[in-house]
Amino acid sequence: MLIGRAELMRKRIAMAAGVALAMVVSGCAQESGEAEVEAATAEPVSLEISEASFGCIQDMTAVRGFFVSSLTGDLDATVAVANAEEGVYPVGSVVQLVPTEAMVKREAGFSDVSHDWEFFELGVSPEGTTIDVRGTSEAVNRFGGNCLTCHLQAEPQYDLICEQTHGCDPIPVTPVMARAIQKTDPRCEPMELTDEETQALQALAAFAVGDPDEE
Ligand code: HEC
Numbered sequence: 001m002l003i004g005r006a007e008l009m010r011k012r013i014a015m016a017a018g019v020a021l022a023m024v025v026s027g028c029a030q031e032s033g034e035a036e037v038e039a040a041t042a043e044p045v046s047l048e049i050s051e052a053s054f055g056c057i058q059d060m061t062a063v064r065g066f067f068v069s070s071l072t073g074d075l076d077a078t079v080a081v082a083n084a085e086e087g088v089y090p091v092g093s094v095v096q097l098v099p100t101e102a103m104v105k106r107e108a109g110f111s112d113v114s115h116d117w118e119f120f121e122l123g124v125s126p127e128g129t130t131i132d133v134r135g136t137s138e139a140v141n142r143f144g145g146n147c148l149t150c151h152l153q154a155e156p157q158y159d160l161i162c163e164q165t166h167g168c169d170p171i172p173v174t175p176v177m178a179r180a181i182q183k184t185d186p187r188c189e190p191m192e193l194t195d196e197e198t199q200a201l202q203a204l205a206a207f208a209v210g211d212p213d214e215e
Contacts, residue, residue: 045091045107047071054122054129056188057099065163065175067182069094071104086157091116095161097178099124099185101141103151103160111136115160119147126186172207176200 060067072092162168180197
């Protein structure tokens, strides 16, 4: 037993991910004998998601107005679906519009109702990230809005990704506001804002103050 536990776990996860990918790519048809045995015995990919899974939004990959990353190291597969604008995101995909909200594609079978997405409401500061809320059907954002209720409105081909045209109830965050919020993630290096973005942030602040019922 020369391999430590953590090392073994890492290998297992890598193997399971590799097998899953091979199965997708080959349509399960022609596996080598070894892979076949592994496919039969491998445990499903298991994601450990913690505060450390999240960081400066600008370090993620920008696709149209939002950002993606991968917790399994297969960023290309995640970006491919994001660029295609439709299709099912691979396990481990992280999608974010703003620093404080994230969707992570969990293991197959994690949740039928949420199409295996887990929703996160995050606290962000220069010190890092905290996970304030996580879950599927019960997860709500800081305004009390239920993540799943809105995101389920996306037409089926979009895998619960709303953007502006996929059928979800709109949010009061315009694309300019979103860009300004993305540029002021406190976990990132400071970025230059355009005048338009500065005004958008001021409008957002007024909006937040204007409604005492909302936190
Ligand atoms: C009122 C409906 C509503 C609620 C509630 C809501 N969202 Fe969204 N969300 C949207 C819409 C609409 C967009 C697209 C906005 C855009 O692109 O301009 C979006 C965008 C996103 C995106 C970027 C990918 C995409 O779907 O376009 C993520 C990630 C996200 N929301 C996560 C969450 C999480 C996590 C929660 C709960 C903590 C949440 N949302 C709550 C409507 C909602």
